[in-house]
Structure formats: structure tokens, C-alpha cells
Amino acid sequence: MKDLFKIHIRSKNLLDLEKSYLLAISGGIDSVCLGHMLHELGFRFSLGHVNFQLRGKESDGDETFVRNLAAQWEVPIYVTKTNREIFKTTGKSTQMAARDFRYGWFEELTNENGFDGVLVAHQFEDQIETIFLNLLRGTGIEGIYGMADKRGIIVRPLLPFSRTQIREYMEGNGFSWRNDSSNETNDYKRNLLRNRVLPTLSEDFPDGLQVLDMSFKRLKDTGKAFFELYGLWREQYVRLEDGYQYLEISSIKNLSGRQSMLYYWLRDFGFSYFDVEDVFQSVDIGEPGKTFYAGEYMLNLDREFLILGKNDFEWEPLAVSTYDIELNLRSQKFEILRLWKDFEIERSSENAMLDFAKLKFPLSVRKWEQGDRMVPLGMDKEKKISDLLVDLKVPIIKKKQVLVLLSGDKIAWLVGYRISDHFKCTPSTKQVLYFKKVIS
Template sequence: MREVFISHIQSRQLLLPQHRYLLACSGGMDSMALANLLLQAGIPFDIAHVNFKLREEESDGDQSFVENWAQKHQINFHLKIADTKYLSLSQGISIQMAAREIRYAFFEEIRAKFNLNGILLAHHEDDQLETIFLNLLRGTGIEGVYGMSERKGWLIRPLLPFSRAELTDFMKSGGLEWREDSSNEKSDYKRNKLRHHGLPAILSLEADARKNLLTSFERLKDTGRAFSGLFDYWKATSIVEKDGIQLLKYSDIAHLPGGASLLYFWLRSFGFNSDQTQQIWESLAEIKPGTVFIGKDFQLWLDRKEMMLCPKPFPFETLHIQKNDPELNLPEGTYDISRSSEPQAIDLRLQNALLDLDRLEFPLEIRLWKEGDRFFPLGMQSEKKISDFLIDLKVPLPKKQEVKVLVSGNKIAWVIGMRIADWAKITPATRQTIHFKKR
């Protein structure tokens, strides 16, 4: 097996003899097989071991075994003793998740501290099959059958092409030692149930079951790569960004085969899960403009001809402006506030507002507009609903919810950034002005 392993790491350029790596080593058969193969292949490495303190004397025995092996072979040894149960309770996560967080944080800490060229993990072919079937049991898309990557960032898995049986034969034939983890024989965990009962039953159905499964998963993985390329092309040609909003016309998605998957691959990076994207896809059968779907940090609106993706708005609480306040701070920017008793040229910029100071009642109020709000737009002598005013300006649905108004008394003096009210404008009779000027 030594020659096959060396051929594999050389052909894939996974490991280089001029580099030094960090081996995550539990002392079990898998990691000890990798340790011995690295030794025989002449690949320099350090060893990192985590004592999770979960199996009392057995955990301490694992630690001693790995430490003694490293010392015997003059390999640098790095140890982490962790209170895994405390982390699990304090963070409200499972023991398995706590152990995962501990070990990967420790491995990366050591790798960075000693400038090592990668973290070596001893996952093998059987682990890969177990991972894929667990993904399928949880409910997954095509990426779920990809399994674990041979290389991902600093993580490297040199044993993925080798089965547990091959590794066991290598260890036994060489008279090499390892530690047995008693918890691996229990069926308390889903992975162990699959390992001891589920997979053996599946693999017993056909003589070539293992080979056929691995071949099928590799073909599906290649199909996934093809889909990924098609998705990138579709995204580049169908999604348009304008003023911070991503726009997708219904005609570019509604009748496409696999449209639900295209939606998911687009929206998942914006905090939408597969169930939400399925709901969005189903909603396209009968589009109701104004429908909104909320993700973690983004929201998706359905308009008449397109869907619109944008960040969720900042929470906004009503503000008050006193007569002599020098500035106004809003999420969209800061306004300088100046006052004058001298004649002023009319400010035609929509983002600013020049108002007749004497016509205003202080304190002024700034709030989000709401249904039923009305005002007298500049140049008009009749009231208009702000909802209709925003429609006339063709303000996109997501932007409407961010629109704010400046209220004097019980009257709206300014739809901020869009239009002042006619009654609040300056006239030849104006004696004092107040000017909101955006920086």
C-alpha cells in the first residue's frame, strides 16, 4: 500500500516532501495508518492530539499512546486537553458539535502558529460513503453527494481513495499498533448505526455494490459540475443589479427546467434555505405583487414583472429635531441643518429640502411613512396619498419601506429625498429659512 499511497499523493500533488504538515491524530486505526504512511513516504509532519475528556481513562490512554509514538519517531507533538462537556452545555450544542469546534480551532491555531502547509485528516473511502448517505438522509441536493473534498482550504484528506479494510490490512501486515475507541462500537449515534447496520446491508445487495455506488456518486458529482457552469451562465445573463437591488424577470426563470434549483443556488448565499426557495418557486404559479420572503439578512419581493432581492432595511425609530439642532443623522446619510434670515436661492436637488422656518412647528418628527399618509406635493394644491406618490415615481417595492417623512405638527412637510410639501416651501414673504443639506 505504501507505493499506491505515494503514487496517489504525487499524482494529485496533495503532499510535497519539502513541506511540513499537521496530522490530526486520535490514535485510532485511521489516523495511525496515515501517520505510518507519511513516515514511510518521507513526508514531514507534526502531530496534533485532542483529549476531549469524554471517556475517562480511555481518553488519557489515547493521549499517552499518541504522545509516545510521536516521541519514538521524533515528531513534534501538540496537545489540547478540552472540557468538551462544559462547552456543549455553555453553548447549547451537542457533544459532537462541541468536539468538532474544539479540534478544528486547535488544529488551525497550531498550523498558523508554526506556519505549517496543511492539516491532514484521515477520512477514507468508508467515511466518504457514510457522509454521503447521512446527507441523503437529512435531505440534500446534488452537492450532498459530493461528499468530502480531497482538499478544502488548509484541510487535506490523502486517504479518500482507500477503504477501511485496506487500511486495516496495511496496519496488521506491518505489525503496526493503534487504539480502539470503544464508542465506535456503540450504535448511539446515527453515523455508527449507518456504519454497523445500514451500509453493510446495502453493500450486501450486490457483489459490486461499493464500486457501483462510488461510480454513481462520481458521475453525479460531474453532473453537478456541469450544472454549476450552466448556473453561472444563467446568473450572468439573467440577473441585473440596479441601485443595490438584484432583479430577476419572471420570464427568465418561471418556465425553465430545474428553475427551483437555479433559485436555490442564487438565493442560498443570501440566507435563504431550500424550503424558502421552494415556496418562492411555487409562488410563481400565481404571482401576487407585494409578496415578500424574508431571509437572514436579505429579503425577496415579488413585483409585477420581476422579483427583487435586496438587504433587509435597517430598523428605524422615530427621531425628533429641535429648532436649533445642527444636523440630522439617518441610515442613508447625514444632513447639515442651517438657518438663515437672508433671501435664499431655491435648492432644486431632490435630496435636499429648503423650507419656510416660520411655518414649521417644533419639535419636528422624522418617521417611516405609513399607509394612509397624505401630503401636498410641491406644485400641487390638492393632497395625494404617499402610496400613490411613490407609485408615480416608480419607487421599487423594497425601497418604499425605507422612505421617511418629516412631520410638522400633524402635517408632512417633506418626503425625505423626494419632494417637499407645497405649504412648506419658501416664498417672497419668507422671513426665515431652514435648509436640510445632505453631505
């Protein structure tokens, strides 16, 4: 096995004799096996052991065993202790809380001591168990990727090697190790897979685990191809504008694999695969105005687009003096200009040209509120802002984030949409305050 190990770490460029590593060691057969091979091959490494004190004297025995190994190999050792009471405050299962604690501590040791990586002794069956657990949780294609040989500071040099190979190496060299009695119980899903499911599968299909591993690797390669195509699709069809992401419905409605495409776009914003199914149900029956929520994000099914953005945003009233040269409003930025003569009236609804003499300074900006009214340009009667936004067909997701510019207590500009007729420029206007959107 040692020769195969040397070939593996060399072909994957996993370890370097010139570097120093931290070996996460429990005292169990896998981590002790990895330690012996590192020692025999001349690698520089230290040991990191966590005594969780969950099995009483057995846990203390593991610590003593590991300390003796450190003395035998003449390597530094770091030990920390914890207990079940600490984990109760996390709200997680003991197993998950212990895992988080362990990896967090390893990262601290790495930062403090300048280790080039943390070596973890996951092996072949651990990999298969991990993929099965992912599948049982309802994973997507990434779930069959399993654990990587190397990710960040974590290195797993034993992934190709089976329990049988490891045991033969240890017994053949007369090496001892510690047995964790908790591994014999089926209290955890992983133990159930390890002790009952996978052994039964191997009895009926002697090469079953190896065939599964080959199938998972092929699916992983297929996944890489999918994500390459997904990246191209997203680049082509998802556009960013004023802090919102837009996806044209026609580009995905009849697309093959549409649920996967939409899921991988939305998952980083907290949406689940079940949310995606609900979205397409609304798309297929045609429900413009339908909204979907995930934490602080909101997806709005508009007439032609799916629009993604923040569900709401914090906004403190903002004062605007006559001397401001720039106005930052969320993801929009406006240049503020004062024009005295020879100006042409701006027709774009995104910008605003207001009669300077009619304004009361300082101006202020706030979110629009129910009950707000203004006289839109070209009209002679007040109109509710809520009704005006409906007339302008502003998507629901954007309505919540519309701002108004006030002169005194009057709305001078529904920012980005309409100015008030009361503040419009006329032939008698001598000076203009011009809010011109900056195109980035």
C-alpha cells in the first residue's frame, strides 16, 4: 500500500516533502495508518487531536495513545478538550457540532503555526458513505461529487484506499490503533450505512462499491460539463440592471433541463429546488405579479421577466443641498447639475429637470409611502403614487424600493419614473436643477 500511496500523492500533487502539515488524528485505524506512512516517507508533520470526552475513559485512552505516537514519531502534538455541554448551545446535533469544532480548531492551528495543509484520513468507504448520505438528503448533481482530494487547507491522501487495504497494511506491519465503540452503534445515519447497508450491498454485489465509485466519477464529469454550459447560459440570458437580475421568461420556459438551470441561478440567494418547481408552475399557467420569497431575497414573475432582487432595503431619509454634485440612491447614481441657459428639456423618464426657483432647499429623499400623492407631469390632478406605479407597470419587486424626492412636503420627483408637474421647466425657467443618471 505504501508504494501505491506514493504514486497517488505524486500523481495528484497532494503532498510535498518540503512542506509542513497538521495531521488530524483520532487514534483510529485510518488516521494512524496515514501517520505511519507519513513518518516512514519522511514528511514533516504535527498531530492535532481533539478529546471530546464523550466516551469517558475511552476518550482519555485515545488521547494517551496519540500522545505516545507523537513521542514515538518525534513530532509535535496539539491537544484540545471539549464536552457535550458545549455542543448543546449550538443547536446542532452532537456529531455536526463536533465536526465544526474540530475543523475550526484545525484552521486556528494552521493559521498560528503556518502549516501548509491539514491532512484528514478519509478513505474509500467514507467517500461512498458521504455520497449515499447526500443522495438520501435529496442532493443535486454536486452531491455525487463526494469529498475532494484537496480543498482549501484540507487534504485527503487516503481517498482511493479501502478499509481492507488499510487494515492489511496495519496488521502486516504490526501497528496498533484504537477502536471507537460508538462506531459499532447505529445511532447515526453514517454508522447505519457503514454497518448494515453497504456490507449487505457488497454481499450481493461483490464489486458493487467499486462500480458505484466509477459511476459517481462519470456523473461528476458530466456535472462539470453541465456547469460549463450553465455558465454560458447565465452569461447570455441573465442581465444585471440597477441592482436587479433579469431573466427573460421566453429563454427558459421551454428549455431542456430548465429546472436545473433556474435552480443553480437562484440557490445562492436562498431558494430551494421546491421553490423552483413552484416558480415554473406559475410560469406555465401564467401568473404575472406572482412573488416568491427566500430570506432577504424576492423573485418576481413579471410579464416578460423573472426579476430577482432584495425583498426590501433600509433607507434613511437623505438631505440634498444645492451644492451636492452627486446623489447615490441604492444602485443608482445621479450627477446633479445646475443649468442657467441654453438647456434642452430632458425627455428621459430616468432623469429629472426641475425648475430651480420652485424648489425649497434642502431637498430630501425617502422611500415612497402609502397615501403619497403627486401631480405627474402633463396632468392637472393629483394621483396616488401607488396608482401611478400600477399605470407605469412597475414590477412588484421594484415598487418596494421606489424613492421620492421632496421639496418641502411636496413630491418633486418619483425617482426614475416621473417628475411633478408643479416643478417642471417652462419657457420662463431661468435655472434648472438637473439629476442625470450616471451610466456605469
